[in-house]
Amino acid sequence: MxxxxxxxxxxxxxxxxxxxxxxxxxxxxxxxxxxxxxxxxxxxxxxxxPRAVAEAISDYLFHHNANTHWAYPTSAETDQLLLEARETFADFFNCEASEVSFGANMTTITFHIGRALGRGWNPGDEIVITELDHHANADTWRELAKDRGLTIRTVKLLTETGQLDWDDLESAINRNTKLMAIGAASNALGTINDVQRAARLAHEFGALVYVDAVHYASHELPDVRELECDFLACSAYKFYGPHIGVLYGRGDLLQSLDVPKLQPASNEAPDRLETGTQNHEGIVGAAAAVNFLAALAKEGAEGSTRRERLQNSFxxxxxxxxxxxxxxxxxxxxxxxxxxxxxxxxxxxxxxxxxxxxxxxxxxxxxxxxxxxxxxxxxxxxxxxxxxxxxxxxxxxxxxxxxxxxxxxxxxxxxxxxxxxxxx
Ligand SMILES: Cc1ncc(COP(=O)(O)O)c(C=O)c1O
Incomplete structure (x- = not known):
């Protein structure tokens, strides 16, 4: 680095x-x-x-507003802006642009991924959640468990320290575990969890790791490679952007997931994750928020890439x-x-x-x-x-x-x- x-x-x-x-x-x-x-x-x-985010949104709506993939300039400009937004978030997450998808908010994205993953899970399969998590990363999985007859195991919070009980976490994961859902940081107590440690434990048993980084991403620059997670979701409105959710999903998973989708919609990742017409102005505004954060790095700390500027700013x-x-x-x-x-x-x-x-x-x-x-x-x-x-x-x-x-x-x-x- x-x-x-x-x-x-x-x-x-x-x-x-x-x-x-x-x-x-x-x-x-x-x-x-x-x-x-x-x-x-x-x-x-x-x-x-910040002004730059609102200006990016109004600039899109006033000058480039269109639906995607058609043969006229505003449509091509929209395609280009959405691609640039994915590239911006690839720098934000430290992943590929094709691993970035957008949605209404973190909760809706998580329900969607849950529905897709659940299609391959059956009674006897287990999901590990934690007491420390926002319910967007708990009840979404509980609802799926109801639909699919799955078992939920809940890792305890140690109230004196505000941290997870790691002994409990270790014993909650077993060979039936399909998913570990964990928050990177608690929106109530500010606790930052050791996601990499949880991910390594889960991966030992072949389970996937879904990270709620909504609170985390306002304070720490996510690094999905370092965290070793399979999915990571956040919301731009917590880091100076508009109300929109963003998801990192490991490339091979996004391409292979049995995701509910309309037949004519693209089957290529990441588009296959996104339902209907996207919130184009929100996506453009979310990218502007990331660029705003990167631009806070001053002379001598600009680095040679946007990722480096983000690292320095954060x-x-x-x-x-x-x-x-x-x-x-x-x-x-x-x-x-x-x-x-x-x-x-x-x-x-x-x-x-x-x-x-x-x-x-x-x-x-x-x-x-x-x-x-x-x-x-x-x-x-x-x-x-x-x-x-x-x-x-x-x-x-x-x-x-x-x-x-x-x-x-x-x-x-x-x-x-x-x-x-x-x-x-
Ligand atoms: C830690 C955490 N996770 C998830 C959410 C839900 O995010 P969204 O409103 O984007 O669905 C929130 C919202 O406050 C949050 O703070």
Whole structure:
């Protein structure tokens, strides 16, 4: 690899655009609420969008809008833009363009892949899921199990550490396992899982590995070769793009999968995975989001490829996120009555934190914060099992996530707001 994270850290992140410069790309950050500039901590639910992404979408709709594969310029331009988007995501995932397909969102893509895989599975076959996962990577497989008479095994979450119970994971996989479904990072607790380790265990038994990288991809650049997964799904709206899902699938699998499709539609991968007319403008916008992230790499860190620029940008943004995470973690921990969940900052994790304040319902906490222009999320975020295991079903969790535009000042405002609520 030609980039050097240590050197970048030493350069004090000057190799990536400053937070101030990054912020200038996001019109949403000019919003005021109740006399305060809005601080968006709702990134794990969906991030704000830079101008370049919205412009790419409107440029497509105004100047290139057409259906595919016809003999006139706008149709040919659409074909070309979709191809370029696949190439962009090939750099994002570290795979081939033919291994990239698009869909409505991660959940819909996962149902679709499940339906295809399930055609070859029968009673006695097993799927391993985890308690830490968003239900998009759990209930999709539970539904398939209902349809096909399959057995589900669920790996335990260790609530004290916010990490998976790896002994339980090892014992859940056996020669009947057809699929291991695992999240690369938890959208509720920020935990980053060792996907490669899970993949190696699953592959020993010939099982496939389906990775939910929706939360992960906003913080870490996926590398499907390094993760050794068979499928990896993410959603562009979590990393500064529009509402659309993207899937990596191993080339031979995408070509051979018995996927439900219309007879006249192309049978070539990756098109055979995509049903009906695609969200062209969304695909173009998603690629623009990846290019936006790559373009954050500054002189001296551009690398010679888009993948290298992405690596440099993500490495620098990760270091920035780590600083904000420490500030958040320490600030929240110091407040009496606040309980913070998930792995300690020195463990593999993203800069997303969930907490409770005394026994105040999470929605009430977020409403108080809104008065200060601080936008956070509450509830279970569809990571319902995590919230059940933490015993917080009634109260819910307050979730705050740092994004590339988050500042230390915003984190301080958040902590002040929580302190005030905890005092009341
Ligand atoms: C970790 C995780 N997985 C899956 C999903 C579902 O993604 P989508 O909304 O694209 O279906 C989400 C959405 O919040 C998520 O955070």
């Amino acid at each position: 030609s980039f050097n994270v240590a050197a970048m850290n030493n350069n004090n992140l000057s190799s990536v655009a400053s937070t101030e410069e990054i912020r200038s790309h996001f019109p949403a950050l000019n919003r005021q609420y109740n006399g305060h500039p809005v601080a968006y901590f709702d990134g794990p639910g969906g991030t704000q969008v 490495a620098a943004l990760h270091s920035r996120g780590d600083e904000l995470l420490k500030q958040l973690w320490e600030g929240l921990h110091a407040i009496e009555g606040v309980t913070v969940f998930g792995p300690e900052p020195n463990q593999p994790r993203t800069s997303t934190i969930s907490f409770t304040v005394k026994d105040i319902p999470s929605e009430e906490v977020t409403k108080h914060l809104v008065e200060r222009g601080v936008f956070t999320s509450h509830g279970d975020f569809y990571a319902q099992t995590v919230v059940e295991r933490l015993g917080k079903v009634e109260q819910g969790l307050v979730r705050v996530g740092c994004a590339c535009y988050t500042t230390a000042d915003e984190v301080a405002r958040l902590i002040d707001g929580v302190r005030e609520i905890a005092k009341s």
